[in-house]
Amino acid sequence: MRAQSKEGGLAQAVVRRFNLLRPLSEEAVAALEQAILEGLFRAGPGEDLVVEGDSVDGVRIVLSGWLFRHKTLEDGRRQIVNFILPGETCDAYAYLLPTIDHSITTATPVAYAEIKRPRFEKLMASDRTLAEAFLCETVLNSAIQREWAINLGRRAALEKVAHLFCEIYERLRPVGLVDGASCNFPVTQMDLADATGLSVVHLNRTIQELRAAGLITLRERMLTIPDLDALKSAALFSPGYLQLYGGGVIKSARASSRGFAADDPCRG
Amino acid sequence: MRAQSKEGGLAQAVVRRFNLLRPLSEEAVAALEQAILEGLFRAGPGEDLVVEGDSVDGVRIVLSGWLFRHKTLEDGRRQIVNFILPGETCDAYAYLLPTIDHSITTATPVAYAEIKRPRFEKLMASDRTLAEAFLCETVLNSAIQREWAINLGRRAALEKVAHLFCEIYERLRPVGLVDGASCNFPVTQMDLADATGLSVVHLNRTIQELRAAGLITLRERMLTIPDLDALKSAALFSPGYLQLYGGGVIKSARASSRGFAADDPCRG
DNA sequence: CTCGCCAGTTAACCTATGAAAATGCCGGAA
DNA sequence: TTCCGGCATTTTCATAGGTTAACTGGCGAG
Numbered sequence: 001m002r003a004q005s006k007e008g009g010l011a012q013a014v015v016r017r018f019n020l021l022r023p024l025s026e027e028a029v030a031a032l033e034q035a036i037l038e039g040l041f042r043a044g045p046g047e048d049l050v051v052e053g054d055s056v057d058g059v060r061i062v063l064s065g066w067l068f069r070h071k072t073l074e075d076g077r078r079q080i081v082n083f084i085l086p087g088e089t090c091d092a093y094a095y096l097l098p099t100i101d102h103s104i105t106t107a108t109p110v111a112y113a114e115i116k117r118p119r120f121e122k123l124m125a126s127d128r129t130l131a132e133a134f135l136c137e138t139v140l141n142s143a144i145q146r147e148w149a150i151n152l153g154r155r156a157a158l159e160k161v162a163h164l165f166c167e168i169y170e171r172l173r174p175v176g177l178v179d180g181a182s183c184n185f186p187v188t189q190m191d192l193a194d195a196t197g198l199s200v201v202h203l204n205r206t207i208q209e210l211r212a213a214g215l216i217t218l219r220e221r222m223l224t225i226p227d228l229d230a231l232k233s234a235a236l237f238s239p240g241y242l243q244l245y246g247g248g249v250i251k252s253a254r255a256s257s258r259g260f261a262a263d264d265p266c267r268g
Numbered sequence: 269m270r271a272q273s274k275e276g277g278l279a280q281a282v283v284r285r286f287n288l289l290r291p292l293s294e295e296a297v298a299a300l301e302q303a304i305l306e307g308l309f310r311a312g313p314g315e316d317l318v319v320e321g322d323s324v325d326g327v328r329i330v331l332s333g334w335l336f337r338h339k340t341l342e343d344g345r346r347q348i349v350n351f352i353l354p355g356e357t358c359d360a361y362a363y364l365l366p367t368i369d370h371s372i373t374t375a376t377p378v379a380y381a382e383i384k385r386p387r388f389e390k391l392m393a394s395d396r397t398l399a400e401a402f403l404c405e406t407v408l409n410s411a412i413q414r415e416w417a418i419n420l421g422r423r424a425a426l427e428k429v430a431h432l433f434c435e436i437y438e439r440l441r442p443v444g445l446v447d448g449a450s451c452n453f454p455v456t457q458m459d460l461a462d463a464t465g466l467s468v469v470h471l472n473r474t475i476q477e478l479r480a481a482g483l484i485t486l487r488e489r490m491l492t493i494p495d496l497d498a499l500k501s502a503a504l505f506s507p508g509y510l511q512l513y514g515g516g517v518i519k520s521a522r523a524s525s526r527g528f529a530a531d532d533p534c535r536g
Numbered sequence: 537c538t539c540g541c542c543a544g545t546t547a548a549c550c551t552a553t554g555a556a557a558a559t560g561c562c563g564g565a566a
Numbered sequence: 567t568t569c570c571g572g573c574a575t576t577t578t579c580a581t582a583g584g585t586t587a588a589c590t591g592g593c594g595a596g
Contacts, residue, residue, distance in 0.1 A: 153465030
């Protein structure tokens with residue numbers, strides 16, 4: 001797995017993630033990588049991949065870079081409802097409904113693969129584990145969305161922001177995108193505000209507060225969490241909803257808390 | 269469709285809803301009704317069907333009554349992340365993940381059908397439209413969840429509550445559970461507060477305000493919306509995410525704004 | 537070099553919302 | 567009947583967070 005071809009490297013985050021959700025057969029991996037290679041795309045930062053009301057006819061999988069899903073009210077108020085990180089799927093099965101309810105915009109340069117509906121459906125029919133992996137992806141995404149609901153509805157500002165940091169960190173970890181206590185964090189404070197339901201000003205205050213408490217460092221698009229447990233406890237973060245533990249590969253929460261991605265060159 | 273057997277009547281909301289999402293073949297309807305009959309259950313109000321951390325091994329479909337999905341923080345703060353209304357599915361594909369991230373509790377007496385995983389998978393394999401209907405249900409549910417995110421994060425109190433009323437009303441309509449401008453609303457103000465991310469007290473204030481503005485009547489578990497358009501505009505409600513229009517049966521938003529469920533005896 | 541723009545930061549002020557506590561209503565149990 | 571507990575309501579008081587408005591530093595364009 002280490003000495004893969006450049007293309008294999010591209011699909012690495014995806015394969016790794018899927019394997020955690022649902023172990024894939026070798027053939028499944030090969031078929032998936034093949035399908036990904038057939039539809040490679042790149043986008044610059046700030047590009048809309050999908051706009052609310054569009055209809056979509058395929059599935060997009062993010063190979064590298066960050067995107068976010070967002071919705072906007074008539075008067076301009078915007079809510080980022082989720083981030084999409086390397087290895088994650090933009091819109092599995094979205095083609096089943098006539099229009100999509102939200103927009104998807106890149107936050108950074110992004111590499112992604114697009115698999116058109118017929119190709120995707122053939123792929124799903126060809127391998128059971130792959131089909132289940134995509135379903136898992138969908139179900140997991142819903143779980144994350146629900147956690148965002150309680151984050152937006154019931155947590156205080158500091159908890160909200162801390163929770164977001166914890167979640168992102170834990171979502172980057174299994175795809176090898178954290179380096180010790182640090183990870184990329186290529187998101188402006190305005191976006192962060194829209195993700196947590198705060199005003200920019202108050203978000204800034206809250207970040208200062210987290211810094212003052214020594215819970216995070218955030219500088220030059222890089223987030224460092226010196227004491228993850230402390231941050232988690234400030235956030236009332238419990239990771240169950242992310243299904244990182246107890247699934248296929250990783251059995252114990254304790255056993256996996258470090259040293260999973262250290263040897264990996266993959267960068268988002 | 270009017271003179272169905274009692275059992276047909278039970279499954280009516282489900283079939284009707286699915287037909288809107290994805291028209292079902294006659295065989296699909298028969299197979300679905302059969303599967304529902306094989307696993308009928310009832311529950312009283314306030315019962316937990318699923319508790320956060322449980323593992324589930326089947327799919328539950330609500331035939332009548334209301335439930336809600338909710339999550340609770342360590343310190344007791346609770347967020348209702350969605351309601352589950354007659355005709356809707358509790359947890360399609362949730363069995364794919366080892367544990368469930370949220371609890372499901374009945375708000376009223378509930379009749380539901382439980383289809384165990386093997387039976388469910390056989391059913392999905394047997395009919396393409398049925399499989400797609402369940403997938404649609406899942407995707408639609410995610411869309412609703414995202415709308416809740418913007419509701420919790422970006423709308424003001426009055427808008428939140430108004431939006432919730434609009435959404436519930438529009439979700440009850442296609443299954444024949446609204447009667448003119450009114451529908452059942454069997455939810456305490458405490459639950460309403462937890463669904464909108466407000467305190468009970470402020471929720472009450474907000475309800476008073478909606479009443480004073482003549483936008484709603486809420487009495488004895490019955491909600492009346494004298495001027496739906498007015499309420500929608502107060503809520504910044506745009507129904508696209510519910511996929512009520514533009515899908516299978518209903519083509520135009522205007523054309524469907526009344527007279528859809530008037531002749532139907534089905535009650536939740 | 538300067539202009540303009542964007543992200544970040546800070547301050548002053550203000551209001552929407554939360555918290556606590558008390559009241560009244562109603563229906564069920566004894 | 568009386569008591570009790572759940573729910574809705576109202577009031578008062580406290581505060582988290584929103585709004586507005588500068589001011590900063592960096593950086594690319596000209």
